[in-house]
Amino acid sequence: MADTPESGWIVVDGARIEWAAWGERGKPGLLLLIGNGAHMGWWRPLASMLARDYRVATFNWSGMGTSDWRDAYPIPTFLDEALGVATDAGLFDAEQRPFLGAHSFGGFLGLQLLIDHGDRFAGGILIDSRMRLKAKWGNQATPAPRFRVHPKKDDTIARFRLIPQQPVENDFFIRMLAEGAVVETEDGWRFRQDFDFRRKTQLEPDMLPLIPHARCPLAFVRGELTQSVTDEIWQAKKAVAPAGTPFVEIPHAHHHVMVDQPIALVSVMRVLLNAFQVPRVQQAGPI
Template structure:
C-alpha cells in the first residue's frame, strides 16, 4: 500500500471520498467495537506489535497478515472467534507498529510467529493453536507447520502465492517485487488516504474496510513544515531478503493444513495452482472463496469467517474423536 510514481494501472480506492469515512454495516461496526488488548512481544531482538482478543486458556488462533500490511487487517475478523478462542494478530517486524530490523530473514519471521504464540498464551488452552495467514503471512505458517507442526492444531493459508522458482524469477524481472524507495510524506491525512491502493491491484466494493485499513496503515511524522503522514512499513524490508522455495515445507506439514483461494484472484495462474495441488499431502482441502480477489479478508470477510469456522469445527471434532487428519506425505 505504498505510494509510488504515478501509474494509470494503479487504482487508488479512496480518492472519491476526499477523506470522509464511508458508511459501514452493523456487523463491521460491532466487530471493531470488540477492542483488542494492544501490546508488544520481544522476538529475536525486536518489539512485535500484538492485538489480542478473548481469554487466556481458551484454544488459540494466531492471525498473520500479508506483505506491507499489519495486525489491524484482522481487527474485523478475529472478534468473530473470541467467544470460543483466544485470538491474537501480530504485525511482522518492519510492518505496522513493530520494530524495523537491519536485516530480515525467513527464519526470523517463523521465530516471530512462534514466540508471539507462546508469549500471548495461545499454547495455554486445552487444544493446540491454529495459525491462519493471508498472502505472505502464509509462508511462515507453511514452514512452522513443517518444523513445529506437532505443536499446532492446524494451519490455514489464504491466497498465498506458491510460485515455481522460474515464476518468481519472471515476476522479479517484470518488476513485480516491491519498489525500494523512501515513502512519500503527505501533508494531511486526507491526502495520504487518497493515495491508498491494494497490491496487486483489484476492484474493491467494501470501501469501508479499505478505509479502515488505510487509516491504520498510516502514521504521523515530523517534517520541516511541521508534520505529515506516511506509510508504516519499512520500504527497504525486502532489499536483502532471500526468498525460499516453499515446496519442501508445503509437502511435509506435521499438522492439518488447508488452502483457501480467492476465486477471482489473479495472483496465481492455473499452472501455479496445479503445481501447488501436486505438492500438497493427499486429502488437503483446497477451497475457493467465491467473488473474492487476492485480498480475501477485504473482499469476502463473512464468507472467510464461515469457512474458517467450518475448518476449525472439523479439526476439533476429529481431534476429540481421535480421528487422524491428512498430514506429512499421506494419511497418518
C-alpha cells in the same frame, strides 16, 4: 461481541513487535499471520468474529505496522516473532494445540513455521498464498525509494492502494486499513512499512515442494477471482499435498479475501478449524 482487543508488545532480536488478541485465554488458540505491506488491522473484523470460539491473536511483523524495522529480515527471526506472540498472547494456554491462519506473504512464513514447529500446532489454513515468488526479493531486488512524506494525513491515505489491486465494495474497510497504514513523523505523514522490506528479506523462491513436509494438517483457500494463486499453482499444490487436504475457493473473492468476502472467509475458516479437530476416519483393511 466486543471488538476491543487485548494488546501487548514483545521484543525479538532487539525489535519491538506489537500484537493484539480477542477472546478468552484458555480457549483454543488461533494465530493469524498478515501479508506483505499489511498490518494487524487487516484481521481485526474477522478476529472479533472468530473469538466466539477461539483465543485469536495477530501481530505486525517486524518492518510492518507499528513494529520496529530491521537491517535485515531473516526467516528464522520471523518465526521467532510468531512463536513469541503466540506464547505471550496465551495461544498455548489451552489443553489443545493452537491453529494457524495465514494470508499471502504470511503463507510463505506460515508454511515454514509449520515445517519447523508444526508439532506445536493442530493445523494451518493458508489463504491465497502463491508459495512461488513472482517478484524479486532479497539480493535480487533493487533498493526501493523512500516513501513520500505528505503534509496532511488525508493526502497519504489517498495514496493507499491494495496490491495487487482489485475491485472494492467495502469502502469503510479500506479506510480502516489506510488509517492503520500511515504514521505522522516530524516531517509529515508517510506509510509505516519499511520501504526497503523486499530487498532486506530473502524468501525461498518456490515453496510448493515443501508442502508435504508440514508437521501438522494443512488446508488451502483461495479467492475464486484471484490473480495471485493461478490455476497452475492451485493444481501444483493439489499434486503435492497429502491425500485428503482440503482445497476451498471463496466465490466472488479476489486475492484480498478478507476485504471483499469477510463473512464467507470466516465461515470457511470455522468449518476447516472444526475439521482439524475431528480424527480422520481410517479405511478398513481386508478381513
